Amino acid sequence: MASQSQVGILLLAAGKGERFIAAGGEGNKLLAMYPNANGDQVPLLAFSLSQAVASGLPVRLVTRPSETAVIALAEQFGAEVTLIDSQGSSETIAAGVRDSAEWAGWLIAPADMGWLHSSDYLQVAAALTSDDAQARLMFEEVPGHPVGFGKGYYAVLSQLQGDKGARALLQNSKLQRLSGHIGVIKDADLPAH
Template identity: 65%
Template sequence: MVDPLGILLLAAGKGQRFKAAGGVGNKLLAPYADAAGQQRPLLALTLAQAAASGLPLHLVTRPQSEAIVDLAQQFGATVTLLESGGSGDSIAAGVQATANWRGWLVAPADMAWLSADDYLKVAAALVNDNAQARLMWRDIPGHPVGFGRAYFAGLSVLRGDQGARQLLLPQYLQLLPGHAGVIKDADLPRP
């Protein structure tokens, strides 16, 4: 059996920008309208699209986030609990927990406007172990960002809040056309 590519969602942040802008509570549990107009937690919208891709799904969150863990498990995601110091720590923990994957599609868990097709487009571009891919919108880098198997070691040792940007190599990185949703997150509360 071929090892799968999978989606790694980062949900261990503290939501400080969201709270500083007037948001209340955990932004991943804040209500947002789905396609049918029903109010659902922001994370449920993200998980629904990721799960619809059919790719394995893993989420990294904080130990005290029981509601986040419950939602993730409802969508078939495996979970790593981590007192994260930033996205680098979260990526490293998630990659280590999914060491059998042949590639990772990394995205923040507050990007509910990514579609299942977005994940599949990036996955399709990871044709070999050295491949990298990311969606773009109007020359702005978006998510998810895909890494082939060759980046396991580099992803596994990331620390702090730097993320994986330093691992992106122009000679391997495919920039794929996206839409406004590939750059939209929920750092600001809804008006």
């Protein structure tokens, strides 16, 4: 159980993977197999979950009720799970935030970004020093993930709708842009070859 003072990680896994399927991928892209450091084939989601959990921060994965394999993998890694038949990333974020209202802030990342490191989450978490803080990792001026929001954003995050995510909440005057590696912008919209 997360303490009152902890920022947590919200992994978004309720999308339909339409770009992945359109590019020739089969099934749920989060379950697509990729080689790990030992050369073993593991599901993409295992990369994302292992790094999120390794941060030591609370982790909550938001997915669809029908995604039983995704749910089982999240539970295997000890992540909390929120279920929603989401119509878009904003709804997905809102559901996860409502289910983690006790957190001191949220680090939001799509679950297909398996190249994020535990240190990336900790770097953004450390930047959330006030309730109205915002932070995100960047790579060569390209906005990346995770995107962090302090506790003061609970009301607006928990009511998001549509498919724009939380982008509209980012304010140039408040957003801390942190330098990251190429993995902070890499996702799996295209099948591995």
